[in-house]
Amino acid sequence: MAQFTKLIKRIGVYTSGGDAPGMNACVRAVVRTARARGIEVWGIEKGYTGLIENLMRPLEARDMANIIQRGGTILKTGRSTDFLKIENRKKSVENLNLNQIDGLVCIGGDGSFRGAMALWNEFQIPIVGTPGTIDNDLFGTDLTIGFDTAVNTALDAIDKIRDTADSHDRLFIVEVMGRNSGHIAAYVGLACGAEEVFTPEINTTVEKAVEKILQAQKKGKRSSIVIAAEGQKPGRAYDLAEAIRKKTGLDAKVCILGHIQRGGSPTATDRIIASRMGSAALDHLLAGSCDHMVGIDKNEIVQVPFEIATQREKKSSIDFVKLSNLLAI
């Protein structure tokens, strides 16, 4: 963890990358902890775009009223290719200096943390991150803000799909989010009692899945739910359905849950971790510690250097998939 000696009087907070339920609860915790400690806070809009374009404004404790239960982010978020250029990062730092912002809290995923690392390494802007992403793919934290809500949203939808699957004796392939990691698929698969789970980390073949579905039918199962992580190519559930149809003649229905998994009111778990992490991020800055992500490990707040959080691979949820398979007997 990096240390710095600069006195912090005013901080900036921004949300960046993919939005995640609970980001607002985290912004609230940052702002209110800061105000309680006598520190001024400015909100930066649209992630790195707001840093480059100077979209910043003071925030007060009362501005945080009535947002803890809201999904999305009141600060807006963004993906900025401009920020990948050093001249735009320099411009961002000029804007921070102009507004007398001494340190930053970044709420986002691994891409956002890479941007944060650049600000510290190149310009020594003290910065602490909190993991705001539905993917739960950051190393060093048991949970990321938004993951629990995304899992519960998917689960709620799948419980409804199951009613139809059961009424029509149908096979459904439900595609959930997760480009590079299958944490959502693994958790959802176990929680919904899936027949099979396809994630990027596990080499489940269509042949194996078909074999299992046929076995299940022989055992008297009339309906099945298969969960597929979207992988690099959203819509792969259609490829799976086609492969299953070709091999078995079974008409598998496809449901792609898509962006509904990002929205909605955050669960209690997400509100609680967002509040704890946001408050801790502010206190770490005041203690002169930066260049790290705040994580939660075995229910304790921890500091994980950005480099480790973004570069080390988080343990996959393969155990969940194995258990799911065992219970799908």
Ligand code: ADP
């Ligand atoms: P997430 O934070 O959810 O992973 P992205 O991967 O889209 O989302 O990253 C968010 C933003 O972080 C990018 O649009 C870009 O502005 C910034 N960013 C990502 N990688 C870098 C990098 N290597 N250097 C500087 N900024 C980066």
